[in-house]
Amino acid sequence: MNEMVKNTGLFALVAVLIVITGISQSWNTALLILNMGLISAIMALGVNLQWGFAGLFNVGVMGFVALGGLATVLIATPPxxxxxxxxxxxxxxxxxxxxxxxxxxxxxxxxxxxxxxxxxxxxxxxxxxxxxxxxxxxxxxxxxxxxxxxxxxxxGGLGLPILLAWPVGGLLAAGVAWIIGKVALGLRSDYLAIATLGIAEIIIAVLKNEDWLARGVKNVIGLPRPVPFEVDLQRDPQFVERAAGFGMDPVTASTIYVKLEYAALFAVVLIILLWLAQKALNSPWGRMMRAIRDNEVAAEAMGKDVTRRHLQIFILGSAICGVAGAMMTTLDGQLTPGTYQPLRFTFLVWVMVIVGGSGNNFGAVLGGFLIWFLWVQVEPMGLWLMSTITSGMGDGALRSHLMDSAAHMRLFTMGLILLLVLRFSPRGLIPEK
Amino acid sequence: MSSSNPYQDDRGNKDRSIANPAGQGSPMPRSKSGKVSSAPGGPFLIGENMTGGYGKGPDILHDCTISVERGEIAVIVGPNGAGKSTAMKAVFGMLEVRSGRVLLDGEDITQLTPQDRVVKGMGFVPQTSNIFTSLTVEENLEMGAFIRTDDFRDTMAQVYDLFPILKEKRRQPAGELSGGQRQQVAVGRALMTKPKVLMLDEPTAGVSPIVMDELFDRIIEVARTGIPILMVEQNARQALEIADKGFVLVQGRNAFTDTGKALMADPEVRRSFLGG
Amino acid sequence: MDLLNAFITLANFVIVPAIAYGSQLALGALGVTLIYGILRFSNFAHGDTMAFGTMITILITWLFQSWGLSLGVFPTALLALPFGIAGCALFVLMTDRAVYRFYRVQKAKPVILVIVSMGVMFIMNGVVRFIIGPDDHAFGDGERFIISARTFREMTGLQEGLAIRTSTGITVITAIIVVAILFWFLNKTRTGKSMRAYSDNEDLALLSGINPERVVMVTWIIVAALATVAGTLYGLDKSFKAFTYFQLLLPIFASAIVGGLGSPVGAIAGGFIIAFSEVLVTYAWKKVLVYALPDGIGPDGLAQLLSTDYKFAVSFLILLIVLLFRPTGLFKGKSV
CATH class of the missing domain: 1.10.287 (Helix Hairpins)
Structure with a gap:
């Protein structure tokens, strides 16, 4: 029970952090963190499936996320x-x-x-x-x-509802994962890491260059949304009236309302996936997966086709990343291939999984929320810290350089957190049972 | 393989593009040497009443004693899994000795790391991975002499005299040699430190009978140069024939200890371990 | 048909740039392969190590330039290079002491060290951006040529020019010197041999009295030097940008793996294979073909196999082909 209390406490801590953000900064910021936190948690779930359950080292998360993004364009934009x-x-x-x-x-x-x-x-x-x-x-x-x-x-796309793009994004990612897995896991000794690292770069290169597909670096903007537009809400007298009932002006109310709807949608997906992942973990399939991970030789001797199992879990994990990628592009409302960077979309997800606790689904989810929160908030914190430290300096070149540089504190902080967790709590915040 | 140590848990990952499984070292009981105290008298090298096992694992040795005197060949024999190699590794400091002690030339060296035991004059030839396969034969010998700061060309010449085939193949990578030649490289490497005692862990494992006889001849030759030899052997009969002293281990315990001849003559030993 | 001009065009746009790029990749891949051979993991922070070393070199170069110090026809950066190497070596040794050593003592599995190196990658990336910023920086002393295209044309009377920039020449010569020193060190010196022994068989190296901490320390220093040299040469040839260096990780890994991880010779071969394939496949062959083919049957289009943005795809494809046919790379077994 003690463990239960600790884990609940950790989730509560993240919730409190987000609420504090809402009170001290704005509820829009807080909800944005929540929404991206939900998406990050799903990505972490996918990577955790691969690394935590099967020891597969996927450093091409970015590619699968981008494929999900591509799916939204292909499904939801008008032809x-x-x-x-x-x-x-x-x-x-x-x-x-x-x-x-x-x-x-x-x-x-x-x-x-x-x-x-x-x-x-x-x-x-x-x-x-x-x-x-x-x-x-x-x-x-x-x-x-x-x-x-x-x-x-x-x-152009098929002009279908954008929610359909989420599973399609997963399918697209699964398809590519199948090809990678077939090649990289089928080699005599596996080369998954370098394969995924390379494929991710190639996927981004395709997205950037094949203008016929999704306009390349010209970006696709104004993607359809599964939720109402803020301006429409502001024009809706009923909504304005209800907003006034809460004592809010229509603009703020509409932005918050839209974000809450997104949050609800994302939360549904996360809960479904988490439930499925937990089910899978405790099913005979999941037990076999862990048996393979812990002793491949014995599993092979028992007649288990290890490569096939690895391929399955690699495809599943990548598909989850694809779904998350589609959700993220939906939230952004645009596909901008130029913004996909491995540090943000591959390695940050790894930090989430390791910090949260590899091999534990709840750990991965916690890591997703916590690391995303820090990723967003370290920058203002760094800026505040810098301005405090340099306040006595007067406005010189050094001070302005330091103030500019504070923005890069987040990378440093992420590395530091990863190293500290690996050193002092190597199994993560919520370890595998 | 998962284990209690999270840093040892690689989740079954076998990705060669990021992790290099080749040549990684194994954990040793201690990374820093403790004190050496004087303990005069007794045999030249003795592992006395040793009890211990690997890491935090169960005891494999139980009150086991192994010793060798100056100018002697001592062999450790016994059935599979009797802890023969373990006993030798315990003498060399590669596993945790929880009680008992190891004395060499009048000094208690129980608290030393294996490296420092090498400095003290122990030469050890492991059973497997006992040469640097990608280095040439000569480089293998040079690495054997790594701790020496003096001129070791004499020693190398002696090793070449002892194993003429090595001189012939000195520019070849040791990994390209045959099984018997590799064992010669391994023994040669250990001799390069001019050890006060040589410990061999199953030097004839996996070589043909003819090569085995030749290796035994060489080992006798080494012993004649005055270096006491402690040896683990699977081929009990041949080993006891050349041994001055034999230790028969069963399940980590001393079952019989006597001269090689006496053990060969002992009907019980013959029946149980030498096939009648 | 004009084969001479075709060749000059080819040399100017393919051979010379690919040799320079190949040398840079080879030096980078040597660093990766040394770490892989001795510390037994793929160092994800290698690109950022290169960036860090180069950054120090750049800062010192700027300092020297502001003092008016110069090396004549050579770039000032060469004068600053030893300081860059020293700074980088100091930094990686500190990292080793503070981070990696703990895991070494624990005998951690290599894959754990890979994750650790991700953390180090974030930190180094942050530090570099913190100090010098994420922008592009040029630190050469302006464009300089050994032969400019015009001089070449005037000299030879040919239609096409062959330009060899000073930075290209320096890249190749420096790379040759560095590689020669490295191979001499690994094969002829006691410390170098002990590094190879440690890489081959850690336990036996320990029993031979080789001090692992010393081997690791020397390795880090060599890696820092290789990374700084590679990064500085790349920066002189192109320009310095933290993100580009991070992205070099893929072609560098590809080079090291194509050659066979852990093999220094392989790393060099891999570097050139990757560089030449990238340049050959993404080069627009029109001009060369127009010269080389009889009049009238030259291509209409650019005759470019793939757009330059797919250069990563090329490195990766080569990697895949090699792995399919030789899973251990081209030079297996010959470890550090």
Whole structure:
């Protein structure tokens, strides 16, 4: 019971921190932290599934999160007029041809006898395939990108409800995870870390450069929302009246209302996923997962297909990151490929998992909230600290440099927290049972 | 493998792109040496009434005594899992000795780390991973002499005299050598410190009978140069034949202790351990 | 058809830049591979170690420049480099003492050290941004050339120019010197041999009286030197930006793994393989092809296989291909 009290206390502490933010700064800030905290918790849940339950080292979280973001664009934005007719099908055909080329090359490698002939056949298929792919694909791309480049220039989405993008984001991430897992986990000794690190960069590069897909660095803004717009609420007399009943002006009330709705949506997803993760952990499947983790040799001797299990859990964890990525882009209302950075989207999630407690779902969730809170709040704290320290200095160049630099305190702090936890509480705040 | 130490828990991760499993060291009972006290008299090297085990694990040795005198060959034999290697590692300080003591040349060295025991004059050849596979034969010998600050060319020449094949292959990476040659490198490496006593942990494990005979011959030659040898052996019969003294261990305890000849003659020892 | 001009164009836009970039990657990968061989983990903080060392070098360079100190035709940064190395070495040794050593004593599993290095990465990243800021900094003394494109054209009378910048020349020469010293050290000196022995078999090294703490200390100093040199050369060749250095981690890891983690020769080979593939695949071949092919059948487009933004994809693809066919990299077994 003692442990229960401690864990509840830790969650309560985070809640108190957020409430304090609400009182001392603004409720909008507090709710924003809460919302991103919910999303972070989901990401941490995904990484914890991989690292905590299976010891898989995924350093490509950013890629899966970005794929979730891509899903929102592909699902929820309205279709671009004429894009499909002009070049959309050519692009799809090109991609299919590209995939077919690789499949053919792989088949040749598997079926043909070893020797020079095989190498030449493979090279021929790859080279011819590449040029055919480029010919078909490039023509499609250039026509699509020519359509109204200032506001579109991409194939657009399906115009479906954005909530649908969340599971689709998960599926997209799962698909890519399947490919990575097939290759990296299938090698004689696994190379998952470097594979995920590389794929994440490639996914971001694709998002930045393939303008036909999601406008690249031109960004997609004004994504549809699952919640009402603030301006609409402010125009709604009923809402204004109710806001007045709480003693709030309509603008503040509407922003808070919208954020609360988001929070409710996110909380539902988090609770479902947490429940599922707990179920999985305590199911025969979860027990087997941990058995493999703790003694792979014995598990293998018992006839368990370890690679297959690892692949399963890698796909599941990545899918969860994809869902979280879709949710995050939904909250932002825009997809900005330029903002995806590994420190923020991969390594910060790792800090959350390690600090929270790897192998414990509640730990990961706690880590998600706590680390996100600190990530946001360290900056103002650092600034305050700097201005206090330098207050006696007078306005010199050094002081302004120090004040500017305070913004970078957050990276330093995250590292420090990670190291302190690893040193003094290596199992995290809520350890695995 | 999960364990009580969170830093030892890698969650079964086998990712070669981030973690290098090769050559990692094993935990030793102590990282700093304690005091050495004088304890005159008694055998040249003795592990006396040793009780202990690995880390926080259960005791493997129970009141076990192993010793060797100057100019002698002593062998430790016994069935599988009897704690033969463990007893030798205990003498060398690679596991926690909870009671009992280790004396070398009139000094109590129980509190020393294995490295400091090497400095005191113990040469140890582990059973496995006993050479630097990526270093050449000559570099292996040089590393054996790492603690020496004097000129060790003489010693190296002596080792080459003892193991002529090593001189021939001195520029080759030791990992490319055959099993028997690797064992010669391992013994040669240990001899480079000019040890006062040489301890061999199953030097003939995994080599063919012919190579085994040759290795035994070499070991006798080393003993003739005046270095006492303490040796763990699986091949009890051959070992006892060349031994001045034999220790038969069973389940971490001394079962029989006598001269090699006497043990060979003892009907009970013959029946239980030497196959009649 | 004009093969000479085609070759000069190729040299100017592909060979020379790729050699320079390859040298920088090779030096970076050597650092990663040494840590992997001796401390047995992949150091995620390596990019930031490079950034830190370079930052110190830059600060000293600025100081020297403000004093009017210079090395003539050579960049002032070379004069500041020893200070950068010293500063970086001091910093990583402090990090080792405060952070890594604890885990070493605990005999922590390498993967735990990888996570620890993530923490160090955050801290170093923060420190660098704190001190010098996240912006771009140039610290060369302006563009200087060994041969400028125009001089080359005037000298040879060819249509195409071959420009070799001083920074490129210095990169290659410095890299050769550094690698030569490193290999001499590892193969010929007592300390170097003891490092290889420790990497090969830690327990046996211990029993041979090799002091692990000393091996680790020397390793960190060498790594700091390699990282600082690599970072400074990269910065002179391009420019310094903290984030770019962090991003170099991927091609550096790729180089080290392609070559075979733990193998210094492999790290160098890997660095050049990755650099050449990146440049070759992302180079627009039009000009070369127009010169090389008979008149009239030159390409219409840029003849670029992939856009330059996909250079990471190229490093990664090479990595994947090598791992599929040789899971331990090109130079396996030959450890540090």
């Amino acid at each position: 671009t007029q004429g894009a499909w007719g002009a070049g959309g099908y050519a692009i799809v055909l090109g991609l299919i041809m590209g995939a077919a080329t690789i499949t053919a090359a792989v088949l040749v490698y598997q079926r043909m006898a070893k020797g020079r002939l095989r190498v030449f056949t493979m090279l021929a298929i790859l080279i011819v395939g590449f040029y055919l792919f480029r010919a078909v694909f490039d023509s499609g791309v250039s026509t699509v990108e020519a359509i109204n480049p200032a506001s579109a220039g991409n194939i």
